Amino acid sequence: MNEQIGVVGGGQMGSQIAALSAMAGYETHIYDKDTENVTSKLKFAEDNLKNLISKNKYTEEHLANFKDNLHVAKSIDSLSENKTFIIEAVVERLDVKLEIFSQLSEITDSEVVLATNSSFIAASEIAKDCMHVQRFINMHFFYPPLRMDLVEISYPESTATEVISRTQSVGKSMGRSIVTLKKETPGFIVNRMLAALVDEAYELYDEGIADFEDIDLAIKKGLNHPLGPFELSDYSGLDIHYYAKLKIFNETKNPNDYPKKFLEKKIQDGDLGVKTGKGFYNYKKD
Numbered sequence: 279m280n281e282q283i284g285v286v287g288g289g290q291m292g293s294q295i296a297a298l299s300a301m302a303g304y305e306t307h308i309y310d311k312d313t314e315n316v317t318s319k320l321k322f323a324e325d326n327l328k329n330l331i332s333k334n335k336y337t338e339e340h341l342a343n344f345k346d347n348l349h350v351a352k353s354i355d356s357l358s359e360n361k362t363f364i365i366e367a368v369v370e371r372l373d374v375k376l377e378i379f380s381q382l383s384e385i386t387d388s389e390v391v392l393a394t395n396s397s398f399i400a401a402s403e404i405a406k407d408c409m410h411v412q413r414f415i416n417m418h419f420f421y422p423p424l425r426m427d428l429v430e431i432s433y434p435e436s437t438a439t440e441v442i443s444r445t446q447s448v449g450k451s452m453g454r455s456i457v458t459l460k461k462e463t464p465g466f467i468v469n470r471m472l473a474a475l476v477d478e479a480y481e482l483y484d485e486g487i488a489d490f491e492d493i494d495l496a497i498k499k500g501l502n503h504p505l506g507p508f509e510l511s512d513y514s515g516l517d518i519h520y521y522a523k524l525k526i527f528n529e530t531k532n533p534n535d536y537p538k539k540f541l542e543k544k545i546q547d548g549d550l551g552v553k554t555g556k557g558f559y560n561y562k563k564d
């Protein structure tokens with residue numbers, strides 16, 4: 279099926295998901311409430327793409343498709359016009375996602391696939407107050423989407439088989455390996471396993487057992503991981519881990535699930551990681 283793709287949210291993830299979509303030959307529109315941010319993130323994606331072409335990971339044809347097929351939309355209404363497949367990649371907050379999906383479910387036809395790139399929120403939770411629940415699905419890319427060759431797909435029982443196969447084929451045509459889960463679970467496979475590692479790293483740091491730089495070094499050298507858990511948190515965005523923990527705490531009310539105080543302080547200070555220039559590490563060029 280020749281899908282027409284819309285992407286809502288043009289931050290770190292949405293900009294590169296839209297880039298992958300355009301590069302795969304899909305006519306793609308992207309909308310973000312912060313036009314300046316989406317413009318700068320698309321410029322970043324284009325520079326990255328040129329760099330990856332010089333390393334023979336992509337071709338000049340991909341760049342031409344990126345330029346020809348990718349357009350910035352001015353509103354969510356204009357983004358959804360004539361679309362068959364919409365991928366949401368806004369901030370990891372259930373209230374914001376619910377508002378967007380209730381709007382999308384009203385303004386789009388019932389055959390339009392509504393996919394979320396959320397790291398932890400299941401499609402069933404997002405779909406519950408919306409119309410036509412059979413078209414909701416999790417389509418989870420990894421940061422940075424231009425480089426990371428994986429999409430996890432997960433869905434509630436209400437999702438139509440055709441929606442699952444269309445999502446698999448969109449992911450494959452973007453050149454990504456696809457893993458389809460059999461049941462919904464918060465964090466899917468990768469983030470569920472990664473959360474265990476990051477939680478333990480934060481605990482070690484909180485208990486004063488080691489500096490975060492040494493915990494990162496230990497994991498890189500001892501487990502041969504390319505990045506330590508604190509570096510990875512900075513790259514993903516500290517807000518993602520924070521909101522995921524807060525959501526778990528709100529459900530369990532277990533004080534052990536509340537985000538660590540040092541993390542909460544960073545969120546309050548606006549130090550969200552690489553995207554703001556500072557997280558655990560400092561990325562600002564003096």
Ligand SMILES: NC(=O)c1ccc[n+]([C@@H]2O[C@H](COP(=O)([O-])OP(=O)(O)OC[C@H]3O[C@@H](n4cnc5c(N)ncnc54)[C@H](O)[C@@H]3O)[C@@H](O)[C@H]2O)c1
Pocket residue numbers: 286287288289290291292309310311312315316367368369370371374378395396397398418419420421513514515518553
């Ligand atoms: N960063 C990662 O490593 C990663 C990996 C996989 C999935 N995700 C998921 O992708 C989503 C986005 O994460 P990100 O890292 O790109 O965050 P980000 O902070 O870089 O981007 C979020 C974007 O959403 C926009 N936004 C917020 N409210 C909006 C609204 N009402 N309408 C339109 N745009 C709105 C913001 O302006 C911002 O540009 C989250 O759900 C996250 O869990 C992130």
